[in-house]
Amino acid sequence: MHSPMLVEEVEELEDGKISVLDSAVSILFETESGALFNGERDKFDQYLHAVDEIQQSIKLRNISDYKIRGVNLIQMASERFLLEFQNILEWSINTVEDDTLCCTDCSSCIATSCSLDLLEGDHIGRGALSSEQIYRLRCMSERLNSAGRLQECVDMYKNLRKSMVDASFLRFGIGNWLNCDIRSLAWDEFAKKIKIWIRAAQMCFVIIIPREKQTYEQIFDGFEDVSSDSFLVIVEDFAIQLCNFAEIISYSPVLLQKLFDVLDLYKFLLLYLPDFKATFHSASTKCITSQAERTLQRLADLVRQIISNFEDTVLHEQSNTTISRGTLHSSTRYTMERVIGMVHYNELLTEIITSEPTTSFLGSEEMQYLKVGGRKPLARHLLWIIISLKYNLKSKFKEYKDTHLGHLFLMNNIHYIIEEIKGSYEMLEMIGEDYVTKLNEDVMDEAKSYLGSWDKVLYCFRDEGLQYRVFYSGFSRNALKDRFKILNATFEEIFQTQSTWFVPDLQLLEQLHRSIIEKVLPAYKSFLVQFQSERYIEKYIKYSPEELQNVVCDLFG
Structure with a gap:
């Protein structure tokens, strides 16, 4: 059993607690305005400790006047807080x-x-x-x-x-x-x-x-x-x-x-x-x-909806004028830019595009590529856009009065499509090597059709009409002179007409120059050799083989 506390000890303890409370009260009144907001941490913590002391005193002390005073102080501190x-x-x-x-x-x-x-x-x-x-x-x-x-x-x-x-x-x-x-x-x-x-x-x-x-x-x-x-x-x-x-x-x-x-x-x-x-x-x-x-x-x-409208626009796009130089059509660039952009969003669009494209019947040769298995709906949509673009370009070919320029136009644009496809591994994978091969064949066909513009030059190399008469081996000077005149005029016509035509791709340009030279130059050399012994022949020749090659290499630039 604990011994009872002496009255003096209780009073001393009470006085100590009152002293602590008075100290806490002093801190509350002495803390300057703004010290809690931007003052030092020590002063802030000191203020908190003072509030805690007062709250603790309210809980432990039974003396009513101290309770009332403590509650008022807490209300003041709360307003301050x-x-x-x-x-x-x-x-x-x-x-x-x-x-x-x-x-x-x-x-x-x-x-x-x-x-x-x-x-x-x-x-x-x-x-x-x-x-x-x-x-x-x-x-x-x-x-x-x-x-x-x-x-x-x-x-x-x-x-x-x-x-x-x-x-x-x-x-x-x-x-x-x-x-x-x-x-x-x-x-x-x-x-x-x-x-x-x-x-x-x-x-x-x-x-x-x-x-x-x-x-x-x-x-x-x-x-x-x-x-x-x-x-x-x-x-x-x-x-x-x-x-x-x-x-x-x-x-x-x-x-x-x-x-x-x-x-x-x-x-x-x-x-x-x-x-x-x-x-x-x-x-x-x-x-x-x-x-x-x-x-x-x-x-x-x-x-x-945007992609569906885009497909329809590509298929039916109409322009009032032809591309005079046979170069790239604005719709080709625009369409391929958008298609490549769609490839960049491949993962996202694969989730959005889940149905097959609504296609028009453009011929079994083109449509068969859409039916190849393993392609996701998005890939079929992109392929359909390119098929539609090619179909639209071919409809523009009909507007060319000079069909050879029209073939050059198709060659340029289809080749551009190929290069854009090959420039992106993802796009090549989606479109498929099989269709790219088909496009390459189209480019070769269009180039071959363009080369037909040089057939009239080859026609000038024939022997028919140059001999004095049948079964006689000599050549008529007048006939030979006229033939060279026609040949030179044909050269001039081609050079003048095609000097404004344009092939933007350098590799394709070199290939086309090479194809023209391989087609025309050997026959031209043989033609010149055939008449090299004729008198005054040099007067009729306007272009040497080297000069002809140089002029050809200046075309389409």
Whole structure:
């Protein structure tokens, strides 16, 4: 059994506790305004310890006047905590709003490069709370919880952090876009806005949402009356605005120029949809994830419609004028650029394009390549586009009055298609070596048909019409003179006509020069040798074999 404490000892102990309480009270009154916000850690911890001492005294002391005094002190400290809590959070808003004002000066409704740079360097950290600030907010929230004023603290936090997030969103100007018709913008402005949207969405899903969730948990985790999903109020408006913009884009006109920008948007949504759904999983935010899922599906439908329209346009494209030099048609370049771009999105488009192309009957020879097994739907669509392009080019051939120029035109354009296919391993694999072989045969056929323009030169090398009479071996000088005159005129006609024709591919150009020389030069040399003993023959010869070869090699350049 313990011996009873003497009255003197009790009074001494009580006096000691009162002394500690008085010291704590002094600290509360002496701490200057702002010390909790930006003062030294030691002073902040000292203030916390003083509050803890007073709260402990309230729990242990039965003397009513000390209880009343302690409660009043705790209320005073709580007001101080709430004020300092507000100061820290408002500081984070100001760091973001400064950037917002800066970018308001450099862009109006149409966002500029200022918006594109917002995620670079220091801008990523704008609005973030430091570890020291989080420590102080956590410490103050614990004391406010003990004082029964945690809900005020939570409400203030959500409101002020939401203001910070909203200010971050304003920096991108996306909110203003929703007030104008995004779908009617010119392609370059449309593309710019998609790019800015993706950067803003990255900021939202990669930086802001994870950061806000982590910060919220660091400050309020463990408090019974605080839900872990309460932080969603802070970021949901940002997410809704982003979803609204993406949904507007999904209703855009079916224009090929927008295909790759729409695919970029689709790719981003597809990539982050699982995280998006995991974040906004509560019943109150389910509408956000539902909107994102609908938008993703609509974007996929838009991509399918754009590609279908593209196929139809390639097949039926009509131009009012022929390509005078027989070089590449603009539709050939444009079509192959888009096809190659689609190959770059191979993985994504393979998921979107799951049905076969709607084809027109262009002849069994072409259609058989579409029926080759093992090709995925996307590969069949790309092959169908190229088949349609070749068919359309052949329809343009009919517009050429000079059929040889028409054959040169087809040779150039089909060769360009081959080179574009071979320039991408993925594309070659999708189109197939078999069809590329067929295209190479087409190029050879068109080149051979073009070489027919030199047949009239070969016709001048015949013996018929040069002899005095049948069974006589001599040659008529006049006939020979006329023949050379016709030959030289034929050369001149070809050179003059074809001097404006053009073959853009150097390798193809060399092959064509070689083919002309191999066809004409040996026969020309034999023709000259045949008459080399004739008098005055040198007067009739305008081109030596070397000169003829040089002139040929100057063609199509």
